[in-house]
Amino acid sequence: MSELYNDKMASVYDAMYQTFIDYNEEYHFYNDILQNNRCHSVLELGSGTGNLALRFFQNNQKYLGLDASEDMIAIAKKRTSKSTFIHGDMREFTLGNPVDSILITGRSTSYLISNEDVYYCFDSVHQNLNDEGIFVFDFIDANRYIPYTENNKSILHQADCNGIPHYRDSNWKLTMSDNFLMEWTATYYTILNNEKEIIAEDFSTVRVFTLNEIQLFLYMKGFEVLEIIDRKTYAYDTYVIVAKKRNEPNFHSLK
Structure with a gap:
């Protein structure tokens, strides 16, 4: 987790x-x-x-x-x-x-x-x-998600938290494991005074079925x-x- x-x-x-x-x-x-x-x-x-x-x-x-x-x-x-x-x-x-x-x-x-x-x-x-x-x-659903990530290598989300805009840039990669496992890399950041400040980076392995x-x-x-x-x-x-x-x-x- x-x-x-x-x-x-x-x-x-x-x-x-x-x-x-x-x-x-x-x-x-x-x-x-x-x-x-x-x-x-x-x-x-x-x-x-x-x-x-x-x-x-x-x-x-x-x-x-x-x-x-x-x-x-x-x-x-x-x-x-x-x-x-x-x-x-x-x-x-x-x-x-x-x-x-x-x-x-x-x-x-x-x-x-x-x-x-x-x-x-x-x-x-x-x-x-x-x-x-x-x-x-x-x-x-693996049959739909794997093609989706092939066509959308990077996905950006934005949300305000405590009045400050936060961004999440997600990237997905299919592994060659026995199960359909995806490597999910996410970078969380804010932009203040036109400067990007990374607040967290995360790597997760998730499964599609x-x-x-x-x-x-x-x-x-x-x-x-x-x-x-x-x-x-x-x-x-x-x-x-x-x-x-x-x-x-x-x-x-x-x-």
Whole structure:
């Protein structure tokens, strides 16, 4: 997980993502799925700075957030102080009580870079859902994203944080690893008095998936795919999966 999600850069991240994600629309999109499947409680993995948490709270819904960054959680608690957040790892977690639904949004599945990461995450999701609970998540589609990055080598985003314009220049490169892994290099900077000041540089490895890979992982961990939604989002289109927990996984846990 990128260290830029910690310390002061968590605030820059928060400001940056609010420039290209409509969180009201994001909430309604996912909440409609949960309501259609009669879900009364939800855990969000990778809850970040609490943008969705706030909207679940405002609508009096039973919400729990989990994130690997304590600094992101600190911002989330300021945004919605009455919501509950857990500091933890989406690959391995245990709740006190199972929930009706589990969400992974914002393409956070891209940080599950190994097959083992995906397997453990889906296993933990399965164990912490009620019977016939719903698992909803999006992922970066390799078939669309790899051509997109070939044609868009550099992507620039701008956002104001504490009244100061901040910029992120992102560059992507496909690796020759066994999985479809992308090297993501990002430079964060400000421009003051016509001078560029670099405030942080980051290198991350993220994973993009084919739809068949995702379907196989779900089958292995005991999920039935209910719906595959082809969704238009910022920069490029993506898939959202709606899956239901079956009683028994098809393969035993690796733990």
